[in-house]
Amino acid sequence: MEEGIAPPLHNEPPPLPYSLHTRKKAIAIFWTIFIIDTLGQPLILYWTLWYLTDLSHNLVFSIVTACLGGVSVFEYFYRLHNLFRKSSRARPLNARKSWLDFFHINFTIVWLILAVELIAGTVPEEPYVRLVAMVLPTVMFYFGIVHLSLDILRMAGFKAPFRISSTPKGSVMPTALYALIEDVVAVDGGGGQIYRYALRTRYLSSPYFRRMLFEMNCFWSGGSIIFAAAFTAVIFTVSEPVAFTLGWTLPFAWAGVWTLITIPWVQSDLRREKKAWAENRGQGGIPWTDDITAPTARTRFESVQEALPSLLPWVREKQSAPSTPSADGIDGISPEANPEAKPGGQSNVDGVDGVANDTPTQR
Known part of the structure; x- marks a missing residue:
């Protein structure tokens, strides 16, 4: 679906034809195998082979790395087959057969980085344990930096320099989380192009939905970078056995x-989005276009920001005026303090709601 092309009208946000509830068993099986492969296996092999055998340290890590990532390797080639096969119903909308989706491009790059990291850490006669422990923090750094950079470019007004999944070249830069959800659900989750189209319809029609994805992307990518840096500091500070264990568990x-x-954050925002549509505040800005300046109803994150001063005692005390000013400015309180100052101040977020209330409904 291209920007500016309006699909049929909806009385509520355009639906997404995909449910996790019907796939709980498959999701549970996948994540169980993935955690065993990526968390349990390297730790068990390391501790047993390193301390319970006479194998050289180099051979121990050769075995550990050789057995690592079986599920990820399978998933990589499974996705590649799904995207390239002639009758594919999973590739990005209006994309050539040879075009990979955005997630698979990043999947390929991060695997190349990890391969170099693992080889460099295990080739020496005495393996560089701390470097091998950096595999998962490296993944956190990579995706955090890529996703946060994409949204910074988006807010700066840059256009997509190339096709980003179903977003054509030259369109408004999509929020990175939108591209991630589109690709993972369409290919790995079996949603196919039907889901890609439905998600793009929802994304272009609902400024609230775009705002929610932007905030959630900042939450995940920003947190990923910060905690990856903290984990890196820990890994290069503690002893090697502890560093290896923490690097794969933290x-x-x-x-x-x-x-x-x-989970509760998104559920709350989806309810707010639905309510905004019911009150004819679902649309804003240029209709059916990724308009980053479009006004929206107040999101859950903005509500928390507004309530934060009243929840923090030191902020509340700073913003509150004394009930009876001291005559001589005792305790550091000036007698000229404004007695009408309101705790918490006035947020301009309500002004956004006001704009959204006046937004005309979709024609």
């Missing part, structure tokens, strides 16, 4: 916490 712990925060 990223999973972080991802678990971020997922637990994300």
